[in-house]
Amino acid sequence: MLFLIKKMYGEIILSKLVTSLLRKCGVPASDAVIVADVLIAAELRGIPSHGLLRLYDYIEMLRKGRIKPDANPKLIHESPSTVTLDGNNGLGPVVAHYAMKLAIQKAETAGTGWVAVQNSNHFGIAGYYAMQALAHNMIGICMTNANPLVAPTFSSAGLMGTNPLAVAIPAASELPVVADFATAAIARGKVDLLHKNGLPIDAGFLQDTQGNSSTDPGILTRGGSILPLGGSRKFGSHKGYCMAAAIDIFSAILSGANFGPFVPPSVSWLPLKDNLPGKGTGHFFGAMRIDAFRPADDFLESMDLWIRTFKNAPPAAGQERVLIPGDPEREAEQRHRKTGIPIQDKVKEQIRSLCNDLEVPYSLDSGTG
Amino acid sequence: MLFLIKKMYGEIILSKLVTSLLRKCGVPASDAVIVADVLIAAELRGIPSHGLLRLYDYIEMLRKGRIKPDANPKLIHESPSTVTLDGNNGLGPVVAHYAMKLAIQKAETAGTGWVAVQNSNHFGIAGYYAMQALAHNMIGICMTNANPLVAPTFSSAGLMGTNPLAVAIPAASELPVVADFATAAIARGKVDLLHKNGLPIDAGFLQDTQGNSSTDPGILTRGGSILPLGGSRKFGSHKGYCMAAAIDIFSAILSGANFGPFVPPSVSWLPLKDNLPGKGTGHFFGAMRIDAFRPADDFLESMDLWIRTFKNAPPAAGQERVLIPGDPEREAEQRHRKTGIPIQDKVKEQIRSLCNDLEVPYSLDSGTG
Numbered sequence: 001m002l003f004l005i006k007k008m009y010g011e012i013i014l015s016k017l018v019t020s021l022l023r024k025c026g027v028p029a030s031d032a033v034i035v036a037d038v039l040i041a042a043e044l045r046g047i048p049s050h051g052l053l054r055l056y057d058y059i060e061m062l063r064k065g066r067i068k069p070d071a072n073p074k075l076i077h078e079s080p081s082t083v084t085l086d087g088n089n090g091l092g093p094v095v096a097h098y099a100m101k102l103a104i105q106k107a108e109t110a111g112t113g114w115v116a117v118q119n120s121n122h123f124g125i126a127g128y129y130a131m132q133a134l135a136h137n138m139i140g141i142c143m144t145n146a147n148p149l150v151a152p153t154f155s156s157a158g159l160m161g162t163n164p165l166a167v168a169i170p171a172a173s174e175l176p177v178v179a180d181f182a183t184a185a186i187a188r189g190k191v192d193l194l195h196k197n198g199l200p201i202d203a204g205f206l207q208d209t210q211g212n213s214s215t216d217p218g219i220l221t222r223g224g225s226i227l228p229l230g231g232s233r234k235f236g237s238h239k240g241y242c243m244a245a246a247i248d249i250f251s252a253i254l255s256g257a258n259f260g261p262f263v264p265p266s267v268s269w270l271p272l273k274d275n276l277p278g279k280g281t282g283h284f285f286g287a288m289r290i291d292a293f294r295p296a297d298d299f300l301e302s303m304d305l306w307i308r309t310f311k312n313a314p315p316a317a318g319q320e321r322v323l324i325p326g327d328p329e330r331e332a333e334q335r336h337r338k339t340g341i342p343i344q345d346k347v348k349e350q351i352r353s354l355c356n357d358l359e360v361p362y363s364l365d366s367g368t369g
Numbered sequence: 370m371l372f373l374i375k376k377m378y379g380e381i382i383l384s385k386l387v388t389s390l391l392r393k394c395g396v397p398a399s400d401a402v403i404v405a406d407v408l409i410a411a412e413l414r415g416i417p418s419h420g421l422l423r424l425y426d427y428i429e430m431l432r433k434g435r436i437k438p439d440a441n442p443k444l445i446h447e448s449p450s451t452v453t454l455d456g457n458n459g460l461g462p463v464v465a466h467y468a469m470k471l472a473i474q475k476a477e478t479a480g481t482g483w484v485a486v487q488n489s490n491h492f493g494i495a496g497y498y499a500m501q502a503l504a505h506n507m508i509g510i511c512m513t514n515a516n517p518l519v520a521p522t523f524s525s526a527g528l529m530g531t532n533p534l535a536v537a538i539p540a541a542s543e544l545p546v547v548a549d550f551a552t553a554a555i556a557r558g559k560v561d562l563l564h565k566n567g568l569p570i571d572a573g574f575l576q577d578t579q580g581n582s583s584t585d586p587g588i589l590t591r592g593g594s595i596l597p598l599g600g601s602r603k604f605g606s607h608k609g610y611c612m613a614a615a616i617d618i619f620s621a622i623l624s625g626a627n628f629g630p631f632v633p634p635s636v637s638w639l640p641l642k643d644n645l646p647g648k649g650t651g652h653f654f655g656a657m658r659i660d661a662f663r664p665a666d667d668f669l670e671s672m673d674l675w676i677r678t679f680k681n682a683p684p685a686a687g688q689e690r691v692l693i694p695g696d697p698e699r700e701a702e703q704r705h706r707k708t709g710i711p712i713q714d715k716v717k718e719q720i721r722s723l724c725n726d727l728e729v730p731y732s733l734d735s736g737t738g
Contacts, residue, residue, distance in 0.1 A: 080478070110479050152682055152691050169618055235554065239598055259678075289448065319580070
């Protein structure tokens, strides 16, 4: 582990480094800054699986021509409250950031704004884009499909992505509610970590190629699949399946992107498939002006009351307190801003190798706290 | 069990009976027909917990003056794509049916329509209203909060309702995708049935007043609570909590209804609380015109492909086939239209007693198949 600089330096050094690497691949400066901000936000918020770990594949896919470095997203359909956007195979974070801006613009005039995106790529953490709405006194919504890995209830095949959903809701003096979660029973990253450490995984998360429950985290590398949120039918996996299905349809069928098993891989070492039914990866964004429903101050005060009610809920035996959606990520961010961002050795080596290849000075070690 | 008439008669006899009972309580004929349709749809679709079982409480609450029989919902706020509706304490199905009509109207002009509702009551199955959008080539969305029974992750207190979400999505030649599910780990009705039969319940669904896991289905009658979808933190209950929270906020904070622990009871034997922070129960509805995003035919054909892909997914070991969201309810409906609707003795007795009280001829026995 490398503990990056304490205080505010770490973020700046990281941002400059990521931006320099992306610019060397032909990404315009303003777009490179967005990608760096999204990846570093994931690190700060304690979701390293969607942070700098992704930079290597983003850059490999740029260098292989699988992602366009200077793509301009193009509006292909609209109504007063909707837009459909062709991401033109650009970097996911750039396309998503722009799509959410459009949703916010539509909401300014129509009360709500909804943007379906085709032909995009892996975009990092969904919560980042949902939170773009907060400064506008809007509720932000963001979802995406993802490469297939999760099996529908009663199926042995991983046909769906972990299809995350994020919702960000502003409050008055309390901190906003930010829910950001995958609709699978467990994150791939956690499974891989157990596998790497030779540890078994509890039943209820994974299955083998026949659809039998498996406690071997290595099963995913041998055709196994992750179960939907709920795990088994008995514990409600059909609800996780329903959510993942709705997110897939909103992201891909409204936009004309690829759905379910056809979503392109988000890693550079997996080949692209031919004859896909749609274009790239799909996302869906929403923005709702709170004053399109109620005077903004009334809404914000009610949200404060909501948050305090749940924060002050009696804890269960053995628990210290009850959390509000967004608390764990906020607390991770506070911690990381004090102690620095921990970076895994593997990621550090990836970045060093990218710096070598692209002739960018490697500046991470100088940041060790 | 009473098996109601085979063929189409059953539905007509039931509808006439329910409508007559409601009219005796001052409900206008056109509204009574809607309530009957919603309750019978729940029976047909295999969700009797939200069917005729609810009629007794609906009528008791009308007779006690807790629900207004002839309320007219009133628009209190709007933007091009949004409406906030005061249900004026009317019957939930009447308010919800009207709210969804408004969402559809807004979508006609704005591309999408979103309606937040305050001051409403228990509305039956969420899927009914989401499906109103299908005939308009729109995606329908419906959610509601409900009386508190479900504990947030890490809390011992049942502060949230089972807060269901329904999404209905049209297709071309395939049947529509209709997801309709509660965000709790298990339905109250299933717990009560085990309790009645003296059977234990598996761990992972319920907890006692201290927040300790419980296998006693009677715990709910002694201050216990249901866990969110996922069950425990390890198996993702924080995701179920996030969903229930978002549904509560959309339903109550956008509209000005009561949230979380303040949602009024949906049964007549529980007293109303004083000093509530909002008005009645809250709902939230959405309608999205598919051609606001893409030419309608393209969307519908893609949906057919989506549905066939998932229907034809390889089944897991021991499973016959993979289902599409909406299949179980559709199959229940087909079965019930052939063999009749099974009505529990308890419900039959409730209806007989209502018929006595309200001087309506009791016609169910004549329908026995």
